[in-house]
Amino acid sequence: MTVTNSSKVILYADREHVGVRYLVLAILGVVFIISFILVNRYLGSLAGSLISEYSLVLSCVSGLVIGLIFAGVAEYLLKKLWPSGRNVMLDEFGATATLPDGQQITLDWSLRSYATKWYFSLKGFPRGGREKRIPASYYCLACQVQQDEDRLIVYGYFPKKRAARWLHVGAYFEIKPGDYYEDNPLRKWFRSPDRPDVPTSALTGKMGPYWMGERRRWKQGLELTVDDFEIFIDKISLHVEE
Numbered sequence: 675m676t677v678t679n680s681s682k683v684i685l686y687a688d689r690e691h692v693g694v695r696y697l698v699l700a701i702l703g704v705v706f707i708i709s710f711i712l713v714n715r716y717l718g719s720l721a722g723s724l725i726s727e728y729s730l731v732l733s734c735v736s737g738l739v740i741g742l743i744f745a746g747v748a749e750y751l752l753k754k755l756w757p758s759g760r761n762v763m764l765d766e767f768g769a770t771a772t773l774p775d776g777q778q779i780t781l782d783w784s785l786r787s788y789a790t791k792w793y794f795s796l797k798g799f800p801r802g803g804r805e806k807r808i809p810a811s812y813y814c815l816a817c818q819v820q821q822d823e824d825r826l827i828v829y830g831y832f833p834k835k836r837a838a839r840w841l842h843v844g845a846y847f848e849i850k851p852g853d854y855y856e857d858n859p860l861r862k863w864f865r866s867p868d869r870p871d872v873p874t875s876a877l878t879g880k881m882g883p884y885w886m887g888e889r890r891r892w893k894q895g896l897e898l899t900v901d902d903f904e905i906f907i908d909k910i911s912l913h914v915e916e
Contacts, residue, residue: 682763686760687828688896713732714729767783768783774894780824794848796812796831809833813832817907817910828897829898831897847884849888
């Protein structure tokens, strides 16, 4: 998050974008190879010792550990220094956002805006992509702000205790993605992590606004950190209706 002045806040979205992931994997691979060569050369020089007999295994383990350490540090720094290009800017006049497809939308707080909020547990359904790297004990909290035909959707992945604060006091409706994944025991370990087909009955019923928002989140949503999501909710609370 970057605060440019007392009334303007920029929230950087999708910190773990594809560029960061690929570069971290490349760093892991390069560091592993270099570490393996150096450690193996050193252990091999210890002729006659028991360690030299297991130099190959020890070199692999050492290379992997060192690679993971470097990759972890690199990921932490890259998330801070290499933005995805997608963000949300909030001030007293409205909100401006750059969406995943590059489109920019602007919301004007002087006009009527509506917020739709929902959440779901990451347990109980096959996860892919970013969600697969999040602990199953976490919750996804999402908010859609709509003004006429413009929609801004942000979301964040919360640990259970952090999510409880919002679920107890906010108007968040629970959806259950696991209800719409194919339940086939033969494909339990091999089924696709693609998003499920939500039936028309769910889209047009009581839960329709939340499932429509969730479907839009898959393509148009902006992931914020937990801290930035909370800032977003606090900032818009005075300007939108629920």
